[in-house]
Amino acid sequence: xxxxxxxxxxxxxxxFAILYGADAVYIGGSEFxxxxxxxxxxxEEIKEAVSYAHEKQxxxxxxxxxxxxxxDLDGLEDYLKSLAEIKVDGxxxxxxxxxxxxxxxxxxxxxxxxxxxxxxxxRAVRFWQKLGVKRIVLAREASREDIKRIKDExxxxxxxxxxxxxxxxxxxxxxxxxxxxNRDSNRGGCAQVCRWNFNLGDSNQDFFITPKDLNMIPFxxxxxxxxxxxxxxxxxxxxxxxxxTVVLTYRLLIDKILNNTLxxxxxxxxxxxxxxxxxxxxxxxxxxxxxxVNEQYFLGRDEVSNxxxxxxxxxYDEKNKxxxxxxRNYFAVGDTVExxxxxxxxxxxxxxxIYNDVDEEIRVARHPRMIVKLKVDYKLKPNYMMxxxxxxxxxxx
Amino acid sequence: xxKLVTVTHQKLITELSNKEDITLVYPLQSxxxxxxxxxxxxxxxxxxxxxxxxxxxxxxxxxxxxxxSHIKGILFDDLGILxxxxxxxxxxxxxxxHLLLNHLSINYYLDYVDSVVVSSDLRKEExxxxxxxxxKKVCLLVFDLKRLMYSRRLLLSNYAKYYNLDLLKEREATxxxxxFIIKENEYGTIFYMGKYxxxxxxxxxxxxxxxWYNLVNIPSDKALKIILENKVEVDNNQxxxxxxxxxxxxxxxxx
Numbered sequence: 280x281x282x283x284x285x286x287x288x289x290x291x292x293x294x295f296a297i298l299y300g301a302d303a304v305y306i307g308g309s310e311f312x313x314x315x316x317x318x319x320x321x322x323e324e325i326k327e328a329v330s331y332a333h334e335k336q337x338x339x340x341x342x343x344x345x346x347x348x349x350x351d352l353d354g355l356e357d358y359l360k361s362l363a364e365i366k367v368d369g370x371x372x373x374x375x376x377x378x379x380x381x382x383x384x385x386x387x388x389x390x391x392x393x394x395x396x397x398x399x400x401x402r403a404v405r406f407w408q409k410l411g412v413k414r415i416v417l418a419r420e421a422s423r424e425d426i427k428r429i430k431d432e433x434x435x436x437x438x439x440x441x442x443x444x445x446x447x448x449x450x451x452x453x454x455x456x457x458x459x460x461n462r463d464s465n466r467g468g469c470a471q472v473c474r475w476n477f478n479l480g481d482s483n484q485d486f487f488i489t490p491k492d493l494n495m496i497p498f499x500x501x502x503x504x505x506x507x508x509x510x511x512x513x514x515x516x517x518x519x520x521x522x523x524t525v526v527l528t529y530r531l532l533i534d535k536i537l538n539n540t541l542x543x544x545x546x547x548x549x550x551x552x553x554x555x556x557x558x559x560x561x562x563x564x565x566x567x568x569x570x571x572v573n574e575q576y577f578l579g580r581d582e583v584s585n586x587x588x589x590x591x592x593x594x595y596d597e598k599n600k601x602x603x604x605x606x607r608n609y610f611a612v613g614d615t616v617e618x619x620x621x622x623x624x625x626x627x628x629x630x631x632x633i634y635n636d637v638d639e640e641i642r643v644a645r646h647p648r649m650i651v652k653l654k655v656d657y658k659l660k661p662n663y664m665m666x667x668x669x670x671x672x673x674x675x676x
Numbered sequence: 677x678x679k680l681v682t683v684t685h686q687k688l689i690t691e692l693s694n695k696e697d698i699t700l701v702y703p704l705q706s707x708x709x710x711x712x713x714x715x716x717x718x719x720x721x722x723x724x725x726x727x728x729x730x731x732x733x734x735x736x737x738x739x740x741x742x743x744x745s746h747i748k749g750i751l752f753d754d755l756g757i758l759x760x761x762x763x764x765x766x767x768x769x770x771x772x773x774h775l776l777l778n779h780l781s782i783n784y785y786l787d788y789v790d791s792v793v794v795s796s797d798l799r800k801e802e803x804x805x806x807x808x809x810x811x812k813k814v815c816l817l818v819f820d821l822k823r824l825m826y827s828r829r830l831l832l833s834n835y836a837k838y839y840n841l842d843l844l845k846e847r848e849a850t851x852x853x854x855x856f857i858i859k860e861n862e863y864g865t866i867f868y869m870g871k872y873x874x875x876x877x878x879x880x881x882x883x884x885x886x887x888w889y890n891l892v893n894i895p896s897d898k899a900l901k902i903i904l905e906n907k908v909e910v911d912n913n914q915x916x917x918x919x920x921x922x923x924x925x926x927x928x929x930x931x
Contacts, residue, residue, distance in 0.1 A: 345923075348798070349778045349805055376781045396775075400732040402756035406788075418729065420828045428732050449729055452826040454774055454797055457921050458869055459854060465774060465797075468923035473825070477849040477856070484839055486849055488831050570829055577838045 281533055282509040284340070284438065285526045288516050289318040293328050293339075298662055299523040299621045300530030303338035304328075305371060307515060310358055311351070312342045312467060322358075326365045338368035344393040346451070346465040347374050356380060363388050369414070373451060382411050389413040391438065395451035395465070399425055401432040414438055416511065418449055419493070420565045423505065430506040439502060441495035442525055442553070443513025445564060447473035447488045447575075476579065489576045494561035496550045499529070500536045502566075520588035520607070523664055524556040527621065548675035555587055555669055589616055592663040593650070601634075602655045604644075604665060611643040618655070620663030627668045628655065677879065680751075680815065680888040681903055682725065684713055687896040692903070693722075699886065701725050701751060707738060710823060710859050710866035711892065712846075717741045723749040727771065728863055729828075730754045751793065758788055769793060769815055769886075773823060777802075779809035786812045791885045796822060796873055800917050803878060813885035818875045819902050821857065821892035822916065825867040832860040857893060868892065874912035876902075 285301035287293035296304050306328060307319045320328060325341060332339045341362055345351065355376070362370060363386040370388050372378050373395035381390055391414040392398065392407050399418045407415065414436035417426060421439070430437055446453065453464055455472035462468035476485040495502065499510070510533070512525055528549045535541040554561065562574050590604035610616065612630050619625040633641050634652040644651045682701045683689055692698045700722040703711040707726040717724070724747045730738065739760040742750070749767030750757070761768060768789040776782055776795045785792055793815045794806050807814055836843040848870070849856045855870020872894075879887055891899040894910055901907040 346775055347778045347781065348802060350802075352778060352780060374775070374778075374781055375784045376778060379780075379784050397729050398755075399729050400735055400754070400756040402732065402735055402759040403754060406755045406758060420729070422731075424733075425731050432732070447829065447831070448825045448827050452729075452774055453824065455825050455867065457797065458824050458915070459851060461919055461921055463921035463923040465777075466921070466923040468921070472851070475851055477851055479847055479849050482841075484835075486835055486847075488827070488829075490829070565828070572834050572838050575829070575831075575834060577835070 280508075281503055281537065282338075282438075283526065283529055283533060284509050284511045285522060286443075286512055286515040286517065287328070287522075289320070290324060290328055290331075292515075292517075292519055292522055294331065295519045295662070296522050296526055297332060297335055297337050299526040301337065301526050303340060303368065303509070304332065305340040305342055305511075305515075307342045308358070308362075310354065311345050311347075322361050322365070325362070325367065329365050329367055333366075340369040340371055340391060341367045342371040342393070343377050344371050344373045344395055345467055346395070347376055348466070351466070352376070356384060359384060359386055359388075362386075371416070375410070378407070378410050378412060391416060391436075393450075394418060394440070397449045397451050401429045404429055404433045404435055408433060408435055414509070416440070419445060420449060423498075423501065423566055426502070426507065427505040436508045437506065438509035438511050439495075439507050440493055440513055441499065441502075441510045441529065442561070443493055443517075444559075445490040445493050447490055484577075485579070487575070487577050487579065490564070490570065491574055491576065492557060492559045492561035493564050494550065494553055495563055495566065496532065496546055496553065498563055498566050499532055500541075503533075503536060518588070519591075520664060520666075521556050523621075524619075525553060527619065528552050542676055544676040548672050551670060551675065555666075556585060558585055587667045587669070588664065589614075589667060590644070590651070590665040592618070592620075592659045592661055592665065594661055595655070595659040597658060600654060600656055601652045602659045604651050604653055606644040606647065606649045606651055608667075609643065609645050610665075610667075615668045616665050617668040618657070618659060618663055618665050620660060623657075623660075623663055625672070626657055627671075678886050679903065680723065680886040682711075682888075682890045682892070683715070684711065684891055684894070685896040685899065686713075688899065691896075691900055698903070699723055699749070701888075703727070704741075706863075707734070709826065709861055709864045710868070712859070717745045717747070721746050721748070723747065723751060723767070723769075726750065726752045726754070726757060727773070728754065729826075730756060732756075735760055767791075773826070779806045782806060782814065783809070783811050786810065791815050793817065793888065796820060796875065797916055797921075799920065800875075800877070803875075803917075804881065807881050807883050810883065813883050815886045815888055816875065816878050816881070816884055817873065817890060818878050818887045819908075819912075820873040820875075820888070820890040821894075822869040822873040823866055824856070824869050827865045827867075828863075829865060830860055830862070831865040832858060869915075870911075872908075872910050872912035873916060874908060874914055875917050876906055876908070877917075879906070 285296035287304040373393035394416040456464040456470040460470040586608040705714040857868040
């Protein structure tokens with residue numbers, strides 16, 4: 280079984296991740312998780328999330344992945360016991376104290392070692408296996424050769440990141456944020472100083488160390504072949520549009536690889552889709568080489584605000600063929616848009632009429648989250664999405 | 677009081693090798709990042725430093741190198757090293773930079789090694805509590821060019837290549853007037869804090885196996901004054917030792 284693992288910063292994102300094809304999601308609790316600025320889940324919400332996911336035969340992993348100071352240890356045992364009672368499907372840990380506590384308390388929860396532990400070799404994996412770790416998220420610096428040897432020698436379940444933001448540093452090996460802002464990077468406060476510009480003093484050029492994002496589209500097949508078990512998408516703070524697009528794209532790609540139905544050129548189409556919904560460029564990074572000039576930025580963050588997400592389908596009136604849409608970005612009569620969904624073959628249409636919530640005809644949908652109606656001949660379902668059409672799949676095939 | 681001193685100048689060897697309370701730590705050639713001076717294993721008869729994250733291929737090489745060596749101890753960062761030194765009768769000290777931050781975790785790791793280096797990311801009160809609660813004697817950094825970030829990327833080379841500049845393997849940098857020193861070798865790039873980490877006040881603590889002086893980029897005469905006389909003539913600060921770090925792990929879920 281190849282697992283597609285998606286991030287979920289809150290319950291809404293979790294539901295979209297599952298709806299759009301994730302086999303599992305990872306979430307952070309309001310305590311002990313490394314994305315302190317994500318909304319995160321209370322224990323009650325974790326319970327609801329697990330119940331929702333299990334009903335759909337999906338899994339929920341909970342990140343307990345801060346590096347603990349003594350002052351953080353209070354409450355850890357109770358928290359772990361609560362997660363066991365809720366029957367979460369795994370705990371993602373980076374600190375040995377979490378791993379040991381789970382075993383000492385005899386809790387029946389699989390342990391996944393976080394990428395924060397920066398593991399790059401089979402010997403370190405064996406150390407953690409002996410402590411009861413069932414799965415490992417390797418350091419993002421792992422090459423194909425490293426991953427293959429670790430899998431061959433240890434047989435451990437391997438989870439690798441396939442998409443999203445990268446640290447410049449080995450994860451866990453950075454306290455730039457602590458130094459610059461007094462915000463503790465290993466306890467969820469990372470200020471992303473590696474995306475700031477450094478001044479070299481004697482040089483006219485600013486010194487940037489910001490990596491481009493990761494995408495593993497060209498190597499998914501290869502990773503399946505060398506035994507990677509779980510493909511992880513980064514980004515617990517990303518939007519529902521980003522989650523839906525990235526999860527659906529990798530879902531389709533993985534399924535087509537497994538079914539041997541991937542057509543020539545389709546990978547390029549998927550890559551184009553992913554590039555459209557991201558705000559940074561992306562590359563495979565460390566898998567096939569040591570990243571060089573082409574894998575990072577030199578002229579600032581170079582991020583673009585994306586306004587492709589035009590609307591979310593709320594309902595569809597089959598009799599009148601009218602879709603009710605919640606607007607997310609400006610669109611107007613004459614625009615050519617695309618609808619995509621978890622079980623929908625993507626199609627495009629040119630907008631001829633827009634109606635507001637009292638059925639008056641309007642020319643543009645300009646107000647965030649305004650409710651509008653569009654004439655659409657194809658049957659739509661709630662939570663399908665409408666985006667700007669930028670290219671045609673057939674151009675890639 | 678026993679001291680570890682990283683060999684950052686040849687002169688430190690001649691001046692310190694006969695001092696009973698001082699153990700020299702040699703950065704091992706090809707297995708360290710962030711040091712200008714490294715040594716082949718044939719030149720090391722005291723402690724060796726391996727501060728890189730390693731692949732299995734590199735550990736294969738390291739295993740052979742260490743097996744034939746005459747070292748008395750090792751300071752290391754990668755847990756994979758534990759397996760290749762299991763049979764060696766040497767003193768084993770785990771660094772695990774930035775990750776040894778509480779007494780319980782430290783005590784768990786102490787089941788596998790002779791000692792650990794308590795992280796210098798901690799405040800003095802936190803370090804004191806850990807030293808008190810550790811089940812074996814621990815090591816403390818007392819003067820250090822503090823490592824803030826370790827990247828596998830060759831950030832200075834990439835910069836030089838992009839702008840078609842001569843490559844310098846060391847640069848000074850700032851953000852908002854906060855200084856950094858950046859060093860690169862073929863195994864990666866280290867960002868150091870631009871001012872020295874001064875924790876000499878920790879010398880008063882008991883239950884310490886070694887106090888570690890890691891005096892990168894300090895001229896040898898000034899380094900010797902720090903090691904032998906506690907006399908500091910370089911720009912230093914105590915930010916990590918004194919300042920509380922903030923984050924958010926508790927509180928309103930809807931923040």
